[in-house]
Amino acid sequence: DADVTQTPRNRITKTGKRIMLECSQTKGHDRMYWYRQDPGLGLRLIYYSFDVKDINKGEISDGYSVSRQAQAKFSLSLESAIPNQTALYFCATSGRRGAYEQYFGPGTRLTVT
Amino acid sequence: KNEVEQSPQNLTAQEGEFITINCSYSVGISALHWLQQHPGGGIVSLFMLSSGKKKHGRLIATINIQEKHSSLHITASHPRDSAVYICAVTLISSGSARQLTFGSGTQLTVLP
Numbered sequence: 001d002a003d004v005t006q007t008p009r010n011r012i013t014k015t016g017k018r019i020m021l022e023c024s025q026t027k028g029h030d031r032m033y034w035y036r037q038d039p040g041l042g043l044r045l046i047y048y049s050f051d052v053k054d055i056n057k058g059e060i061s062d063g064y065s066v067s068r069q070a071q072a073k074f075s076l077s078l079e080s081a082i083p084n085q086t087a088l089y090f091c092a093t094s095g096r097r098g099a100y101e102q103y104f105g106p107g108t109r110l111t112v113t
Numbered sequence: 114k115n116e117v118e119q120s121p122q123n124l125t126a127q128e129g130e131f132i133t134i135n136c137s138y139s140v141g142i143s144a145l146h147w148l149q150q151h152p153g154g155g156i157v158s159l160f161m162l163s164s165g166k167k168k169h170g171r172l173i174a175t176i177n178i179q180e181k182h183s184s185l186h187i188t189a190s191h192p193r194d195s196a197v198y199i200c201a202v203t204l205i206s207s208g209s210a211r212q213l214t215f216g217s218g219t220q221l222t223v224l225p
Binding site: 050088094 | 143144146148153154155156157158161199201203209210211212213215216217218
């Protein structure tokens with residue numbers, strides 16, 4: 001089984017709808033991240049979390065919110081989806097002990113029509 | 114100006130060729146990462162470097178801290194190497210958050 005999983009893998013939704021993307025990890029890592037990938041722009045950080053009580057905004061947090069329900073679960077919500085939020089979304093994790101390596105989920109392809 | 118610049122953006126090679134992808138960065142880093150993204154979209158970490166050189170199979174990654182430059186080399190390229198290769202850095206300024214800052218990627222196509 002994959003260490004970092006994301007659901008759903010693909011989603012098409014309409015403008016104005018609320019949508020939640022979920023991420024779970026079995027690596028026991030404390031740090032979790034949500035990134036967004038747009039063609040030609042590379043990946044950009046939306047939110048990150050050190051633990052359940054510590055959540056921080058990233059570079060492009062407007063229009064998004066997150067919830068860290070447990071150490072292993074980190075959800076990203078779009079309260080009112082808009083077409084320019086169409087993108088590929090990745091969850092990633094990183095451990096505590098001096099390790100900089102990040103482990104990525106398989107991605108969620110979101111289309112807002 | 115982006116903090117991480119990659120070149121080339123697109124690269125087409127014939128099977129067997131030696132390939133080099135370059136990455137330059139403009140700020141202090143704790144680590145540099147080379148990532149691979151296949152057409153299905155998943156991202157895999159290939160290397161993480163803070164100095165010197167690392168080798169894994171046909172892949173070699175080098176970093177020159179003084180020049181703020183890293184290269185990813187693929188020897189004896191194969192069509193299965195076709196993917197997007199992404200350079201990313203952990204900025205010193207990110208502190209304990211350690212989030213990654215990404216280049217825009219290099220699309221590599223290896224023709225049989």
